[in-house]
Amino acid sequence: MSKTPKSDISPKPPTWLTRAILLGLIGYAILGYVLSILSDLRSLSIMILVSLFLSFAIEPAVNRMERWNIRRGLATGLMFLGVLGAIGGFGIAVGSLLADQLTEFSENVPDYLSDIDEFLEKNFGIEGATADIQADYEDGALAQQLGSFADDLARFGSTIVNILFQLFTIGLFSFYLVAEGPKLRRSVCSLLPAHRQKRVLEIWDIAIAKTGGYIASRAILALIAALIHWAAFVIIGMPSSLALAIWVGVISQFIPVVGTYIAGVLPLLVGLLDEPATGIWALIIIVVYQQLENYILSPRITAQTMEIHVAVAFGAVIAGNAILGIVGALLALPFAATLQSIFSAAAERHDIDEDLLFESRRRRGHAESKETKDPEDEDTEDN
Numbered sequence: 193m194s195k196t197p198k199s200d201i202s203p204k205p206p207t208w209l210t211r212a213i214l215l216g217l218i219g220y221a222i223l224g225y226v227l228s229i230l231s232d233l234r235s236l237s238i239m240i241l242v243s244l245f246l247s248f249a250i251e252p253a254v255n256r257m258e259r260w261n262i263r264r265g266l267a268t269g270l271m272f273l274g275v276l277g278a279i280g281g282f283g284i285a286v287g288s289l290l291a292d293q294l295t296e297f298s299e300n301v302p303d304y305l306s307d308i309d310e311f312l313e314k315n316f317g318i319e320g321a322t323a324d325i326q327a328d329y330e331d332g333a334l335a336q337q338l339g340s341f342a343d344d345l346a347r348f349g350s351t352i353v354n355i356l357f358q359l360f361t362i363g364l365f366s367f368y369l370v371a372e373g374p375k376l377r378r379s380v381c382s383l384l385p386a387h388r389q390k391r392v393l394e395i396w397d398i399a400i401a402k403t404g405g406y407i408a409s410r411a412i413l414a415l416i417a418a419l420i421h422w423a424a425f426v427i428i429g430m431p432s433s434l435a436l437a438i439w440v441g442v443i444s445q446f447i448p449v450v451g452t453y454i455a456g457v458l459p460l461l462v463g464l465l466d467e468p469a470t471g472i473w474a475l476i477i478i479v480v481y482q483q484l485e486n487y488i489l490s491p492r493i494t495a496q497t498m499e500i501h502v503a504v505a506f507g508a509v510i511a512g513n514a515i516l517g518i519v520g521a522l523l524a525l526p527f528a529a530t531l532q533s534i535f536s537a538a539a540e541r542h543d544i545d546e547d548l549l550f551e552s553r554r555r556r557g558h559a560e561s562k563e564t565k566d567p568e569d570e571d572t573e574d575n
Contacts, residue, residue, distance in 0.1 A: 244369065245403055245523050249526075251373055253404070257271075272363060276363075289436065380392065398534055412493055413441075414445040418437045419437070428463075428473040436462060439458055439459070440458075444482075462474075505528065
């Protein structure tokens with residue numbers, strides 16, 4: 193009877209290996225399912241985060257109104273109506289401004305093209321440089337596109353209102369977080385021991401104070417910027433001076449880091465289209481006011497509301513934009529200020545030994561002077 197060679201017998205995999213492979217596949221499937229759920233919930237998570245910071249920003253004003261014997265629910269509703277009215281008014285004013293400027297630009301395109309042709313022919317001998325563009329405009333294609341774009345911008349205000357209705361979820365979350373704030377804190381603290389309750393309430397109060405202080409300081413600076421720019425724009429004869437001043441005040445204060453540059457572009461363009469000298473004056477006004485704000489106004493207003501190092505603020509904005517886009521960039525500064533305050537409150541502080549610091553500086557200065565000393569001088573001293 194022939195025996196089957198040992199090499200032809202397939203070894204059976206051990207039971208633990210089969211079980212491990214099955215568990216790994218099941219775990220991979222569960223992980224993929226959980227990640228897909230988290231991806232679907234990303235927009236909801238962002239809305240909840242925005243609602244949380246919005247409630248922090250509004251709660252100080254609501255608490256003050258409550259101390260004036262105004263019911264908390266009514267005070268919250270009044271604050272939300274004020275915020276919605278301010279945003280809607282800003283959208284309508286800026287949308288109307290842009291629509292008017294584009295309509296005016298569309299009507300003056302032939303004059304602009306003629307001026308460009310005259311300048312190029314007179315200084316460089318180039319004739320008919322914009323002939324194709326003028327032909328398109330005379331055919332009506334370019335004018336129709338610009339007119340359509342202007343009509344779209346004219347509906348910018350109503351679009352903002354529609355967006356506000358689409359953000360109803362954020363408003364609803366924020367309303368209940370503010371109106372039911374004391375009850376929410378009581379519910380959270382009921383799940384924690386006494387020593388944890390104190391820490392949670394301290395962090396909660398710091399977050400409210402810092403976020404509310406940030407919004408308050410930005411609002412005050414935006415109002416001051418709008419009033420000063422309005423007066424200056426009226427003096428130089430800037431078209432739509434009030435709308436442009438509101439634009440500069442709001443955008444420069446509520447968009448981190450690059451807000452000032454974005455805010456200055458629109459007045460500069462409007463001024464240049466009206467008169468080149470007006471555009472130059474608008475640029476000078478914006479630059480001068482920025483220095484006034486950076487060195488005089490902003491330090492005084494933000495000193496008691498939101499103290500945060502410039503480098504920390506810049507890094508926080510970049511990190512927030514990388515994680516959550518524009519929403520993260522807008523929330524980065526109050527979030528960073530809150531974290532900084534929490535760490536400052538939790539960290540243990542010690543007295544500084546000034547003698548040690550002085551001795552350290554003296555040793556560093558002595559070492560640097562030895563390194564920079566000329567070798568020939570050392571040889572002379574040795575001789």
